[in-house]
Amino acid sequence: MAMVGLFWIAEGDVYVGAKPSGLGPGVRLTPEGVVALGDGQSGIHPWEDVRALSVTDVPVKSFMRQVGAVRSLAVGTVVNLALPMVPGRVDEAPATMTVTVESSGGRHELAAYVAAAVGYSPAETELSRALLSRLTEGAATMATTLAAMSEWGRSSGGGTPRGAERERLLREWAGGSGD
Known part of the structure; x- marks a missing residue:
């Protein structure tokens, strides 16, 4: 599994946001269409019917968001050590984006969990939005783009690449220069 921009690529499967588990919300991109996953949002939107695809509520990486994530992790660790089995304690649900x-x-409007704990870089967010737009340009473009993303996922070894490589991949998949 690897994260590239707003996409989670698990072997050949491409998701917007994190790959959902159980009844959690998610959005999967398949050659057939945009698949809504999770409790309260099921179904498929065939590509031939999709006119536009966008994402909002994307948390953008910032210094303050990184400080907040570290603080939250530290507080959570202390609470878990001090109160490991307190009844009624509920873990905070992951943040969601709207696809x-x-x-x-x-x-x-479909919900998808955010995969990046401290948010996404502004560059990756914009490149991901361009890529989503590209997927609606026609069947051949969509098929070629999704095939490239899936193939990369199968051959990547499962690790998330560094920022510069993620941006290069996004530019390549969105039809811009990969170099």
Whole structure:
């Protein structure tokens, strides 16, 4: 599994945001369409009906967000050590993004968990949005782009690449120069 921009690529599967588990919300991109996963949002939006694909509520990486994540981790560790089995204690749910699918059937807002604990870089966020837009340019473009992302996921070894490599991949998949 690897994170590249707003995408989570697990072997050949491509998700917007984190790959969901159980009944958690998620959005999977397949050659057939945009698949809504999780409790309260199921179904598929076939590519031939999708006119636009966008994402909002994306947490952008900042120094203060990084400080907050470290502080939260430290406080959580202390609380878990001091109160490991307190009844009624609920862990905080992961943050979500909104993936909007505009289709001939209307506008559909889908939730997807955020995969980046401290947020996404501004560059990766914009490149990911460009890539989502590219996926709606036509069947051939969508098929070629998703195939490239899936193939990379199968051959990457499962590790998330460094920032510069993630940006290069996003530019390549979005149709810009990969160099």
